[in-house]
Amino acid sequence: MGRIHKSAALCALLSIVSSVNAFPSQQPLRSHTEPSVKASSNLPVVVWHGLGDNYQSDGQRYVDELMNKTIGDTYVYHIRLADDPSADSRATFLGDLTHYLEKVCIDLASHPILSKAPAINALGFSQGGQFMRAYVERCNKPRVANLVTFGSQHNGISEFQRCGDNDWLCKSWVGILKSNKWTEFVQRQVVPAQYFRDPEDLEAYLENSNFLADINNEREKKNKTYRENMKKLDRFTMYMFSDDTTVIPPESAYFYEVNPTSKDVTKLQDRELYKEDWIGLKHLDEKEKLEFKVAKGGHMQFADGVLEDCFKKYFKW
DSSP, X not given: OHHHHHHHHHHHHHHHHTSTTSSOOOOOOOOOOOOOOOOOSSOOEEEEOOTTXXXXXXXXXXXXXXXXXXXXXXXXXXXXXXXXXXXXXXXXXXXXXXXXXXXXXXXXXXXXXXXXXXXXXXXXXXXXXXXXXXXXXXXXXXXXXXXXEESOOTTXXXXXXXXOTTOHHHHHHXXXXXXXXXXXXXXXXXXXXXXXXXXXXXXXXXHHOSSHHHHTTOSSXXXXXXXXXXXXXXXXXXXXXXXXXXXXXXXXXXXXXXXXXXXXXXXXXXXHHHHTTSSSHHHHXXXXXXXXXXXXXXXXXXXXXXXXXXXXXXXXX
């Protein structure tokens, strides 16, 4: 009987998560078509959008337009997990990140333009940032030169969402998700659960995490390919939003660890992940290829000039 109730609860969870309001999605950046290929000295740029967005959204078109206006003709490719925009948006909530990464690696390696480029630049918004990094670690063909992430959860999230005092629907699904987060079902179906990381419950995380524990090379057996591929980056730049209340903790954008109870912050350079160079961050830092930036405002709320400055510094060749 207990199993029946558990299955019903998980089915209900999937139904709730499928709705657009289940997680605090990023604000859309502003429909998208593949840009025409023009002669340019700029490397192609690959963009991975955030939670709730899709590759054909107005926001993604805005990125294209702003980039081309700022640095000249640039081929921009938006990662998509489904050709249908609605299905692509749903895939930001539901699905197996391991399978999604396999698809993206195949898509980029077989792309008629990207596969022939000497390298590509990469831009990740919110959760798209850690997914773009996972591409570098696991595949990196074509090779990423400059990787830039905005408000990403590189060290995971320790809360799924903060609910209002009277938001009982939110409290209900968060309660179901929390109690089932380490089940294989949730770890293969709910995308944000696959980068959930509680510093006070690392044993369960290391044993059950489908995604983050692997790409951060936190398990005892290290994947040397991840470190070697990251070391091939020309630059890795991480932006944290100064007033981010969506990502918990916001310092995850820098690989910082925040104790959920004491709120003590451990900087990247003081963590074993850095000291033992599990994924090449120490190497990049020592070569002055690792940058920590602040973007003023809330999560995915860009102040004037932030994106333009980013494009000029990291994507203009």
